[in-house]
Amino acid sequence: xxxTIIALLIIVFAILPGYPAIAVYxxxxxxxxxxxxWEKIVNIVAFSIGGLMLYILxxxxxxxxxxxYVIPATxxxxxxxxxxxxTIALSFFGHIIGSILVALLWVGILKLVTKFxxxxxxxxxxxxxxxxDVQEHWVVVGLTNGEAYAGIIDHVDTSVCQTxxxxxxxxxxxxxxxxxNYVTTPYQNMFLPAGLISSIATCYDPKLDERIVxxxxxxxxxxxxxxxxxxxxxx
Numbered sequence: 001x002x003x004t005i006i007a008l009l010i011i012v013f014a015i016l017p018g019y020p021a022i023a024v025y026x027x028x029x030x031x032x033x034x035x036x037x038w039e040k041i042v043n044i045v046a047f048s049i050g051g052l053m054l055y056i057l058x059x060x061x062x063x064x065x066x067x068x069y070v071i072p073a074t075x076x077x078x079x080x081x082x083x084x085x086x087t088i089a090l091s092f093f094g095h096i097i098g099s100i101l102v103a104l105l106w107v108g109i110l111k112l113v114t115k116f117x118x119x120x121x122x123x124x125x126x127x128x129x130x131x132x133d134v135q136e137h138w139v140v141v142g143l144t145n146g147e148a149y150a151g152i153i154d155h156v157d158t159s160v161c162q163t164x165x166x167x168x169x170x171x172x173x174x175x176x177x178x179x180x181n182y183v184t185t186p187y188q189n190m191f192l193p194a195g196l197i198s199s200i201a202t203c204y205d206p207k208l209d210e211r212i213v214x215x216x217x218x219x220x221x222x223x224x225x226x227x228x229x230x231x232x233x234x235x
Contacts, residue, residue, distance in 0.1 A: 006075045013069040013092060018048030021099035028107050030131070031159040032123035047106075051099025055091070058098070067091040126165065127158050129200075138203040140182075141169060143196050148175040150182040150203070154189060165194040 022044050031040075052067060059066050065087040068074040074084060110121040122128040134153055142148045151169035158165070172190040173182035204215060213219050 006072050009075065010070055010072065013067075013088075013095075014052065015045055015048050017051050017092070017096040017099040018044035018046070020096055021047035021051060021103040024100050025103040025107060026159065029110070029121055030123060030127040033159055033161050034124075047099050047103055048095075050102035051097075052095055053098075054102055055094045055098035059091070059094070064094055065091045067095055123159075126162075130156055130158050133202050136208060137205060139169075140201045140203060141167075141192060141197060142199040142201075143192070144198045145196070148182075149173060149190065149192075150175070151190070157194075163194055165197070167192050167194075167197070 022040075025047070035043075052070070055064075055067060058064060068084065069088045069092060074080065074088075107121075113119070114121050120128045122131060130153070138150055139153055140148060140150045149169060149172045151172040154168040154170040156165065156167040169190045169192055170188070171184065172187055173184045175181075176183045204211070
């Protein structure tokens with residue numbers, strides 16, 4: 001088998017397990033749309049190499065087959081056969097599982113770090129807002145045309161740039177200036193393109209949220225200036 005094809009096979013086998021691992025990681029914590037393609041490739045390779053090392057360690061203490069597909073001699077025409085295919089299939093599947101385990105381990109480490117540091121494990125404030133703050137809350141969405149709707153977020157695009165953050169609002173209620181409240185509409189779901197969204201806020205729920213300052217209460221105590229105080233005293 002030509003050397004270039006063998007090298008290509010080894011690269012594919014060595015990197016491919018990183019794809020399901022990065023998919024699991026992004027499913028749990030999202031992805032940063034600001035990352036370059038090279039950064040994404042590095043992350044995939046890192047998870048794949050980590051999974052390969054983990055699988056090799058597991059195979060060394062068990063009866064699991066070693067990942068012979070990373071060794072060029074494996075694809076020698078004189079030794080390559082059906083037995084090699086079975087070994088490659090089993091070890092490659094183990095490599096994928098190892099990469100996913102590495103991704104889950106990394107997720108656990110990040111969660112542990114956030115318990116001791118005031119940082120978020122999510123790559124952006126938008127991702128943190130949607131995955132943490134919005135959960136089990138009604139939201140109010142302000143639109144660029146001046147309208148506002150209250151509802152429940154059914155779906156939202158997270159790991160994308162701001163201009164692509166479309167969302168689907170469930171059971172939307174439109175703000176009525178006359179009543180000063182949100183009135184339900186006949187719509188069950190409303191698609192709101194990112195270009196129409198101006199702001200999003202979660203509604204306070206006394207059963208879920210804790211507040212430092214009660215609603216409709218001044219946050220800061222109003223201070224009287226020294227000059228005004230002197231005038232009041234002189235009177």
